[in-house]
Structure formats: structure tokens, C-alpha cells
Amino acid sequence: MQNKGIIFDLDGVIVDTAKYHFLAWKNLAESLDIHFNKKQNEQLKGVSRVESLKKILSWGKKSISEERFESLLHQKNKEYLGFVDQMDHSEILPGVLKRLKILKKEAYPIALGSASKNAKTILERVDLLSYFDAIVDGNEVSKAKPNPEVFIKAANLLGVEYQNCVVFEDSIAGIDAANNANMVSVGIGDQEVLQKANFIFKDFSQITDAHFNEILNTMKTTN
Ligand SMILES: O=P(O)(O)OC[C@H]1O[C@@H](O)[C@H](O)[C@@H](O)[C@@H]1O
Numbered sequence: 330m331q332n333k334g335i336i337f338d339l340d341g342v343i344v345d346t347a348k349y350h351f352l353a354w355k356n357l358a359e360s361l362d363i364h365f366n367k368k369q370n371e372q373l374k375g376v377s378r379v380e381s382l383k384k385i386l387s388w389g390k391k392s393i394s395e396e397r398f399e400s401l402l403h404q405k406n407k408e409y410l411g412f413v414d415q416m417d418h419s420e421i422l423p424g425v426l427k428r429l430k431i432l433k434k435e436a437y438p439i440a441l442g443s444a445s446k447n448a449k450t451i452l453e454r455v456d457l458l459s460y461f462d463a464i465v466d467g468n469e470v471s472k473a474k475p476n477p478e479v480f481i482k483a484a485n486l487l488g489v490e491y492q493n494c495v496v497f498e499d500s501i502a503g504i505d506a507a508n509n510a511n512m513v514s515v516g517i518g519d520q521e522v523l524q525k526a527n528f529i530f531k532d533f534s535q536i537t538d539a540h541f542n543e544i545l546n547t548m549k550t551t552n
């Protein structure tokens with residue numbers, strides 16, 4: 330095994346599910362007469378289901394009962410899982426499978442670090458579960474990104490020093506979490522949104538072997 334750990338976020342990095350989260354939140358917000366746009370959606374990326382709903386309600390200045398809150402969470406997830414049910418292999422984002430295959434062949438420890446409680450279901454659906462040596466998802470974390478808990482747990486499970494890990498993330502909160510964990514942060518997506526990342530690429534197909542080595546070489550490994 331290599332001594333450098335590779336940690337992937339799921340939604341918007343490995344699979345194109347960020348668009349389904351957006352659609353389901355937008356429908357829910359509209360049903361409550363709350364305006365919800367793509368810019369606001371950036372603030373929900375990487376954020377748990379509960380925290381996302383709290384933000385939407387606060388933007389709409391709505392206060393609701395606990396019971397209604399629970400039922401809205403359920404409603405959103407039901408719609409989201411309806412989209413997930415239709416997913417297949419083709420929704421793995423460009424370049425991801427190729428990179429996972431190379432990493433596996435080169436014996437890098439690979440982890441998933443996601444806020445989603447649906448992470449395993451999605452990895453199974455697109456047939457990627459077997460690539461991961463460790464999975465830390467929304468069922469195992471108590472502190473949401475930008476808290477680094479999810480990535481720290483992933484590094485611990487991989488048995489790799491934090492500063493020897495690289496994190497691939499599409500969310501502002503996730504890049505902050507990786508930076509807070511002292512890991513190398515790689516933003517996948519929009520340069521303007523992910524400014525705080527150590528490296529930024531549009532998607533994995535843009536990351537050449539040379540780029541990948543450059544990313545890994547920025548780690549100040551000690552062992
Ligand atoms: O509702 P789930 O599947 O548990 O996901 C929780 C969060 O998971 C994150 O990965 C997504 O970026 C968020 O948009 C989502 O709210």
C-alpha cells in the first residue's frame with residue numbers, strides 16, 4: 330500500500346447527483362413559496378439534509394413544527410431517491426472511473442468522505458462500491474463540513490496521516506473541511522466558486538497523470 334490517501338466526496342465529484350439534490354430542494358422550496366436559486370444551492374452542497382432544510386426555511390423566513398420539518402425531510406429524500414433509482418453507470422462523471430482504476434492498480438488507499446446518508450446505495454447503483462477501502466458517510470458523522478470530521482475519520486480508517494491525504498470536492502464547505510484537516514484540497518467544478526482549493530479542475534477528465542503527480546508531490550510526507 331502507498332502511504333498517501335485519496336479521499337473522494339460523492340455528490341458532484343463521482344456522480345452527477347448534485348443536480349438531483351438541486352431539483353428536489355427546488356421543488357420543495359417552491360411548494361413552500363420560497364424562492365431558491367443556483368447561487369443559494371452552492372451553499373447547500375456538502376451540507377447535510379437537516380442543515381440544508383434549515384437554511385432554506387431561514388431564507389424564506391418560515392418557521393414550522395418539528396413534525397412538519399421531519400415530513401419535509403422525508404418528502405425531499407423520497408423525490409431524490411426517485412431520481413437515484415433511474416441512475417446507472419452513465420452518470421459516473423467524466424474521468425472518474427479511469428482514475429479509480431489507476432489508483433487501485435497502484436495500490437493507493439481510497440476513501441469516500443460524504444455528507445450523504447444515501448452514499449452506499451448510490452455507489453452500489455453505479456457499481457463503484459468495490460473501489461473503496463473505507464466509507465465515511467452521513468450516517469457516521471456528527472459535525473457537518475466545513476468541520477473536518479468526515480475526512481479525519483476517513484484518513485484514520487485508511488491509516489494515513491492527515492497531511493498525506495488529498496481530498497476531491499465540489500463544494501465550498503468540503504474544500505474548507507479539507508483545508509481545516511490540513512489535507513491537500515482539489516476543487517472539482519467552477520473556479521470562481523472553489524477559489525480556496527489548492528488545485529481546481531473542471532472535472533476528472535482534465536486531471537492528467539502529470540497533474541496527479543503534481544498534486545501528490547505537494548504533500549510534505551514524512552514516512
Ligand atoms: O440527503 P443525503 O443523500 O443524505 O445527502 C446529504 C448531503 O450530501 C451532500 O453530499 C450533498 O452535497 C448535499 O447536497 C446533500 O444534502
Ligand SMILES: [Mg+2]
Pocket residue numbers: 338339340341342374375498499500503
Ligand atoms: Mg459534493
